[in-house]
Amino acid sequence: RYFFNTLSNEVYRAARYGNPLSLIIIDIDNFKKFNDAYGHPQGNFILSFVSEIFKKNVRNTDTVARYGGEEFVIVSPENDKQNAYVLAERIRMDVEKFCRPEVNKDIPVPVTISIGIASLPDDTSDAEGLIQKADEALYQAKREGKNKVCCS
Secondary structure: OOHHHHHHHHHHHHHHHHHOEEEEEEEOHHHHHHHHOOHHHHHHHHHHHHHHHHHHHHHOEEEEEEOOOOOEEEEOOOHHHHHHHHHHHHHHHHHHHHHOOOOOOOOOOOOOOOEEEEEHHHHHHHHHHHHHHHHHHHHHHOOOOOOEEOOO
């Protein structure tokens, strides 16, 4: 609910002031298999660990929220698609770098993420369209082999 309220407010502000707004949707690759193999406590650890990576990389004006089981969103006001891509790629690389058994003994196998991005006004003019376009970009990243950032 917080995410939807925030997104709605930011879409309104972006339209009113003519500023860009980007939405980033992140999915932990193969999370169900991971959870089934290593259990829910380990899955919860991964969710917490990657969410800390997200928070470390975003600006104070960005909003990070859990969107589903293993999906997260970042609402990034006054951030165009090119800058959102840079942010998303930095997050993807940090997850790939730090979510490995060689780096963190509490992580049994490497964890990666796939990311989709959509932006106002380039891709759509409303919150629903932004979610749809970012989700489509996320599924493109999944289709193209995962551990990837795709833009709408």
